[in-house]
Structures are given as C-alpha cells and as structure tokens.
C-alpha cells in the first residue's frame with residue numbers, strides 16, 4: 001500500500017477529508033507567503049483533530065524562536081524543512097519534533113539527486129519535490145512536475161516521499177515510474193490555491209488503490 005501525506009490543510013473540513021481518505025501524514029504549512037499558511041496556534045488545533053495521523057509542520061528556514069513556537073503550539077510528530085537548511089541545521093531542528101525531520105530536496109535532473117546524499121541518515125526522511133519556478137515566492141506547492149523516473153533505484157538509508165505536481169490523474173503512474181512507497185500532495189487536491197477539495201482528496205486516495213495505467 002502506498003502511504004499518503006496530504007499537505008497544506010487549513011480547516012477542520014480539510015483534516016476530516018484527509019483522515020477519511022486514509023492519510024498516514026497530515027501537513028500544515030507555516031510560511032506566511034503561502035496561500036496554505038496557518039498560524040502555529042491554528043496548526044495546533046488542526047493537528048489535534050487529525051486523530052490517527054502523524055502530523056507534519058512544514059517550515060522554510062525557520063529560526064529557533066519559530067521552531068520553539070511550533071513545538072509548544074502543535075507538538076508535531078515531524079517537521080518538514082522545505083528551505084535551504086544545511087545538514088547541521090537539520091540536526092539542530094530535530095530537537096523540536098517528536099519523531100524527526102523530513103528534509104525536502106528540489107529535483108529537476110539527475111544531478112540534483114546527489115544533494116540528497118548529504119542528508120541521508122541526517123534527516124529521518126527525505127521528500128523529493130520539483131524545483132519551484134524561477135523567482136517564486138515560496139519553495140513548494142506549485143504543482144510542478146519532473147521526471148519521476150529519476151528516483152527509481154535510489155539507494156538511500158532513510159525512507160523517502162515522492163512529491164511535486166501529483167494529482168489523481170498521474171499519481172499511479174508516478175509511483176510506478178519512481179518506485180515510491182509514499183507520496184505527498186498539496187495543490188493537486190485543491191480547487192484553487194489554498195482551497196482543498198474533499199472530492200479531490202478522496203479521488204487521489206482512490207487512484208492509488210487502482211492498478212497503475214499499463215499495468216494489470
């Protein structure tokens with residue numbers, strides 16, 4: 001079974017739909033430039049509703065004060081570091097999460113995968129995402145795709161999630177191409193930026209329950 005992280009949840013209704021669809025992880029973006037931004041206090045309230053899931057605070061180059069705020073308000077299972085945090089910063093941030101750190105790695109071509117090696121065994125999980133468009137105001141959540149097949153046969157010591165431009169129409173093929181055991185989605189389950197759609201959330205989960213296109 002492919003595990004799912006539904007990310008960028010902003011309302012109790014979003015959380016309920018993600019739980020109903022079988023989320024393993026639920027993600028909350030704490031980054032004011034994002035249309036999915038929630039305050040630490042709201043992230044805490046939503047995480048409390050997300051019973052049975054592992055909660056993820058998605059942050060971009062957070063300083064210690066913000067990490068402490070999110071630890072106290074939300075007590076996240078995981079912190080997803082989605083900025084330019086180096087391996088040393090990943091180790092420092094670990095103290096603020098109950099289970100560990102998910103480090104994002106932006107991918108456009110095979111050379112970008114070398115960067116992942118620096119975080120292997122340093123982060124507890126990796127998340128491969130598309131590189132954001134040039135001049136973007138935030139590092140993720142753009143629905144950008146890349147060649148997911150680049151991830152096939154990755155030899156890493158830690159688990160990883162496939163992310164970037166996934167939706168119900170492409171996720172099964174993306175899993176087949178990459179060999180991913182876990183996927184992450186944000187804009188592909190929205191009706192417009194920051195507005196989650198319960199039907200798209202369920203359709204995404206249903207797509208993973210079907211055989212991939214071309215496979216029987």
Ligand SMILES: O=C(O)c1ccccc1N[C@@H]1O[C@H](COP(=O)(O)O)[C@@H](O)[C@H]1O
Pocket residue numbers: 007008027029031034035036058059060082127129138139140141142143144163164165166184185186187188
């Ligand atoms: O979603 C955002 O706005 C965001 C802001 C800052 C950091 C990360 C963000 N999103 C992450 O982007 C990936 C992929 O998103 P998508 O499915 O392509 O829309 C996902 O990990 C989000 O957590």
